[in-house]
Amino acid sequence: MAKNDFVEVAKASEIPDGRMKHFEVDGKEVLVANIGGKFSAISDRCGHMNALLSMGNLTGTTVTCPFHGSNFDVVTGKKLTEPILTPPQGMEPLPQSWQKVFESMGQLMAHKTYDQTIYETRIDGDRLKIKV
Numbered sequence: 001m002a003k004n005d006f007v008e009v010a011k012a013s014e015i016p017d018g019r020m021k022h023f024e025v026d027g028k029e030v031l032v033a034n035i036g037g038k039f040s041a042i043s044d045r046c047g048h049m050n051a052l053l054s055m056g057n058l059t060g061t062t063v064t065c066p067f068h069g070s071n072f073d074v075v076t077g078k079k080l081t082e083p084i085l086t087p088p089q090g091m092e093p094l095p096q097s098w099q100k101v102f103e104s105m106g107q108l109m110a111h112k113t114y115d116q117t118i119y120e121t122r123i124d125g126d127r128l129k130i131k132v
């Protein structure tokens with residue numbers, strides 16, 4: 001395969017509007033989202049701690065990381081919010097011993113993530129293609 005080729009990954013009809021799917025293309029893990037019939041592709045590994053973003057939630061063009069809730073725009077790849085390392089509000093308070101563990105983990109873990117790489121997509125008939 002030449003370096004700048006588009007690679008067919010699926011039928012476009014396999015990803016309904018408002019849904020996303022994980023693909024592996026030439027060793028790269030890619031999230032493809034269908035937003036109103038337009039397909040966008042970004043790196044599927046969160047820049048924070050490597051979670052698969054395609055396992056998170058998609059709302060409009062925003063994907064939320066399933067691990068610590070960072071938000072990214074699936075069209076631009078831009079980070080919209082940083083990770084959240086504290087338990088969400090409304091959760092039962094953790095036992096004291098667990099709180100200490102989480103505090104020390106929070107000090108070890110980075111509270112930042114980064115923009116995601118974006119990839120070009122192309123539709124030929126019903127064939128969805130990606131260039132990585």
Ligand code: FES
Nearest residue numbers: 046048049065068
């Ligand atoms: S792994 Fe994605 S926000 Fe932590």
